[in-house]
Amino acid sequence: MPVIDKERPVLVTGASGYIASWIVRFLLEEGHTVHATVRDQSKTEKVAHLTEIASRESGQLRLFEADLLKTGSFSEAMEGCALVIHTASPFQLNTKDPQRSLIDPALKGTRNVLETAKQTPGVQRVVLTSSVAAIYGDAIELESAPGQIFTEEQWNESSSLQHQPYSYSKTVAEREAWKIAGTQPEWDLVVINPSFVMGPSLSQRVDGASAQFMQSMGNGQFKAGAPDLYFGVVDVREVARAHLLAGFLPEAEGRHILVASAHSVLEMGTMLREAPGGQYPFPKKKLPNFLLYLFGPFQGFSWKYLRRNLGYPLRFNNRKSRAKLGLKYRPVAETLREHIQQLDEDGLL
Ligand SMILES: NC(=O)c1ccc[n+]([C@@H]2O[C@H](COP(=O)([O-])OP(=O)(O)OC[C@H]3O[C@@H](n4cnc5c(N)ncnc54)[C@H](OP(=O)(O)O)[C@@H]3O)[C@@H](O)[C@H]2O)c1
Numbered sequence: 001m002p003v004i005d006k007e008r009p010v011l012v013t014g015a016s017g018y019i020a021s022w023i024v025r026f027l028l029e030e031g032h033t034v035h036a037t038v039r040d041q042s043k044t045e046k047v048a049h050l051t052e053i054a055s056r057e058s059g060q061l062r063l064f065e066a067d068l069l070k071t072g073s074f075s076e077a078m079e080g081c082a083l084v085i086h087t088a089s090p091f092q093l094n095t096k097d098p099q100r101s102l103i104d105p106a107l108k109g110t111r112n113v114l115e116t117a118k119q120t121p122g123v124q125r126v127v128l129t130s131s132v133a134a135i136y137g138d139a140i141e142l143e144s145a146p147g148q149i150f151t152e153e154q155w156n157e158s159s160s161l162q163h164q165p166y167s168y169s170k171t172v173a174e175r176e177a178w179k180i181a182g183t184q185p186e187w188d189l190v191v192i193n194p195s196f197v198m199g200p201s202l203s204q205r206v207d208g209a210s211a212q213f214m215q216s217m218g219n220g221q222f223k224a225g226a227p228d229l230y231f232g233v234v235d236v237r238e239v240a241r242a243h244l245l246a247g248f249l250p251e252a253e254g255r256h257i258l259v260a261s262a263h264s265v266l267e268m269g270t271m272l273r274e275a276p277g278g279q280y281p282f283p284k285k286k287l288p289n290f291l292l293y294l295f296g297p298f299q300g301f302s303w304k305y306l307r308r309n310l311g312y313p314l315r316f317n318n319r320k321s322r323a324k325l326g327l328k329y330r331p332v333a334e335t336l337r338e339h340i341q342q343l344d345e346d347g348l349l
Helices: 018-029 048-056 098-119 139-144 165-181 209-218 236-248 265-274 289-299 303-309 319-324 332-345
Strands: 010-013 033-038 060-065 083-086 125-129 188-194 196-198 230-235 254-258 261-264
Touching (some): 010 018, 018 033, 018 048, 048 060, 083 236, 098 125, 098 165, 125 236, 165 188, 188 236, 196 209, 196 236, 209 265, 209 332, 230 265, 254 319, 261 265, 265 332, 289 303
Parallel strands (some): 010 033, 010 083, 033 060, 083 125, 125 188, 188 254, 196 230
């Protein structure tokens, strides 16, 4: 049970990402020194929001260049750090070459960062951003889950390179992390398993799956009807807060499901329509399943995916995150409303 030295820097990998940006912001607000890695430091527009936050907060921000696929590239950034928060990993749902674009960066990247942690004196804890995608593969699996609820005990055993490759990338990366953590005594591993993350972004990037889903809710893509798919949803600010709690609470251990509540796409549309300013063409009805079977394959939904997910509600047990990390969840309706508001204000709808 290490007492993490808060005076020493905290490393955040993939710091310019959607979730990581909120982690960096909270760390800077608390006065920490943050070693933030980005893939390409010359792309200053990707970090402008971070440098702006650093200019008004008490913490110090230092930027480093590092790539998940370049062995050793995290060494310099990790030097002197007590806490390593590893968030960097691609989150794309439609990709032609999943091995290259998802599995390699997730798995080799986790190996790269954690092996560097083994070689860096003074690292006390590693917090890994995994996902509920490492807990279950398809919604149908809820039927055979003990008590018909997903918990931290479960592992995704159905995803593969061919079926749900993003979920597969998160599963193999988390498994690898536990394996490496078990080979050394210097630091412990704490894992965060968020469900679908929504809520306002600190940057105007829309290349991530969360922003893209929210854009499709607001731009009329589901006007003809929403697919009968269900997601656990959690606010990005809760996800970021959970990383700090998992990082600094000495007794934090193991995996943590983060979910406020689970909803269908149509339920999310209804919440958005009923909110003040709900003027966008949010979905109003369900898309008939047969239409998805007809057209889904052209939009990246395989029949296998549809058979195993369409019409299957989800349930998650978030008790551990509340009891052990002390996390409090805001209502999903507030999260969705504030995300649409941010996209609207930034002219991204
Ligand atoms: N969003 C969700 O709903 C959700 C849910 C559960 C778990 N997660 C996990 O949360 C983490 C962050 O996701 P996010 O939603 O914040 O996505 P994001 O905004 O797309 O951030 C992904 C980050 O990974 C970095 N990255 C990708 N490939 C890299 C490479 N080869 N080398 C170095 N960095 C690389 C990106 O760097 P660049 O800035 O250079 O592109 C970016 O900073 C991921 O591990 C994701 O699997 C996300």
